[in-house]
Amino acid sequence: MIDQTVFENKTAAYYTLGCKLNFAETSAIGKQLLHAGVLRARKGQKADICVINTCSVTELADKKGRQAIRRMIQSHPGAFVVVTGCYAQLKPDEVASIDGVDLVLGSEQKLDVIRYLDDLKKKDKGEVVTSKTHRIRTFVPSCSADDRTRYFLKVQDGCDYFCSFCTIPYARGRSRNGSIADLVKQAQDVVVQGGKEIVLTGVNIGDFGHTTGETFFDLIKALDEVEGIERFRISSIEPNLLTDEIIDFVAGSKRFAPHFHTPLQAGSDAVLKLMKRKYDTALFRRKVERIKSAMPHAFIGVDVIVGLRGETDAYFEEGRDFIESIDFSQLHVFTYSERSGTQALEIGHVVDPRTKHNRSKELHDISDRKLRSFYESQKDGFRKVLFEHTRHGNRMHGFTENYVRLYADYNPLLVNKITGVKIGEYNEDEMAMEAVFGE
Template sequence: MIDQTVFENKTAAYYTLGCKLNFAETSAIGKQLLQAGVLRARKGQKADICVINTCSVTELADKKGRQAIRKMIQNHPDAFVVVTGCYAQLKPDEVASIEGVDLVLGSEQKLDVIRYMDDLKKREKGEVITSKTHRIRTFVPSCSADDRTRYFLKVQDGCDYFCSFCTIPYARGRSRNGSIADLVRQAEDVVLQGGKEIVLTGVNIGDFGHSTGETFFDLIKALDEVEGIERFRISSIEPNLLTDEIIDFVAGSKRFAPHFHTPLQAGSDAVLKLMKRKYDTALFRHKIEKIKSVMPHAFIGVDVIVGLRGETDDYFDEGREFIESLNFSQLHVFTYSERSGTQALAIEHVVDPKVKHQRSKLLHDISDMKLRGFYESQRGTIRKVLFEHTRHGDKMYGFTENYVKLCADYDPVLVNRITEVKIGEYNEEEMAMNAVFVE
């Protein structure tokens, strides 16, 4: 049994890499330590405990994880250092070998961190506590607030898809979720904290329901009834799980924003097969056209990977032409990174790094053009903006319900308030549209 007194009057510093799900989980870890008496270290203060929550989506993410761990150890030389997250789950011994690391926790252990911390005494070698990924079945809820007034509610974890390029199922386990009743209660807690906007997060949120016999559609219908939340946003959802029923519901809902984010990954059917994705380009086009038919003003973000093994020049050109033909708002372009243990390593034809860079640049240029075009299409319309806490000089920023970034002169009265504005001209310096206040 853990002696809770060891945590009294202690301070902790946190560092999170990767996705919004990681940030939500770090917040849950922080709440657990706070309940035990551990306060968050102030800026510049030497912490007694360091928690680093890592990512491992690419080789660069692993590198950033190692750098973050070493920097935390350097800044807090006497702290008890805990490393968790996807990098810790996938390569625990590598993480434990970093000098100064005391405890490495896997995906199933990280949200019960106090159980494994004992007396907080520094260890000669990092202790590894992980579970085999296929045995991970627990779902631990978490919800975090960022510094921009949005809350991130974890509704689902894990993935059963095993795409050829991806390590996430090995890092986070099988698909599982919380119950709708529990998630509604968490959303109601956000209302009590003064939150106005919640983003639903997870690894494969459209797959919601494995643990509880419910569906993602059931979830969003229930959340739409939560009084006090102005907006819900759906984070990345697989196109084959983004049903027409969901799209139609969002179009007529009270609180769900006309904002979608869905991964295409490749605009070539041949490459999609290499990736072992569960849809083709025809289905993806239908989803984009369906959204725009019922919500012409909707923002649509699309993920794309360049440089997968097997992506020939012809396949890339085919994919680029398909992408250009779609009516989306912005691309999120990722360069393929080889990950040990993935099926993609068996694919022949390795894409040269310089070619990957060129392809990435082409797609970023398409994204810039699409985003500017979408912003310009919204000029002159009346929208509701939620202004954020963050201040840059004399400017403040916020997003409309359809995710147009707006800027205005800073006014503290407007922070965390839904305000009706007219979208003005594009501000080149701020890379946002000007907000024109409606009398």
């Protein structure tokens, strides 16, 4: 039994790395501590508790995690330090060995953090509380507001796809989800809080339904009926799970934005096989063409990885040519990082760092051209923009329903309001198109 008086007059500081799902979960941890009486530390205030939610998608992510942990310990001397997230699940002993860490919580434990806090006294060595990955079965709902205006609603967790390069199934466990009824209730709670836009997040959201016997298509149909939310966005969804009925529904829906983000990972079928992906380039092309046929103005973001073991020059060139040939809006380019325990380590032909860097630059250049071209295609069109509260000098920014970034002179009356505008010229300094009012 936890002594609740332990938390009286205590403050907590939070640091999150990685995906939007992590941010949603950190928010849930913060709400749990707040309910126990722990206030969020103000900027510059020394906190009594530090919570670091880590990522482990690459070796660089692990390094950033260690740096963040040490920074928090230095910034909040004497604080009780809790580390959780994917890095904590995959390498708990390594995290616990960092001087100043008191508690390491795995994926199954992190959203029940209060249960593992006792007297908040510093420990000589970090205590590790984790579960074996195959035993991670709990789905804990979470929803967070970011520092702009969007809310991120966790609808699914875990993954049953064991791609050769990926550690996520080992860090987050098997696919599981909340019920549609509970997720609709959370969306309705966002309405009460004044939220206008919700992004659906998860590890493999198209796989929604394993634990409730429902489908992702059922979910988006139900959410589309939530009065008060202006927009829903679907975060990353696997191309083989992005069905034609989902695409067609979004095209005619009341609230779902014409904005898709789907991982390609490689434009070479040979590399896709090495990755153990569940589709080929022909399927991916069909999905992009289906989206553009139904919604010519849709924004399509694409993930791609460069430098996987086995990616020869010929395979890369094949992949680059495929990427050039499809009608997407922006690439998110990731450099392959060796992860212990993954099947990719069994593949021969290691790509050297310089080659990885050069390939990454080539794809970034393609992305820059494609994004600019997409933005220019939207010029003089009329769209609805949701302006964010963050101020950039005398400017404010927001996104249209099809994810075009716009800028305008700062006006507090426009914050968190859906406003109709005409899209003007591209501004290189703002990296956005101008929002033109009154036309």
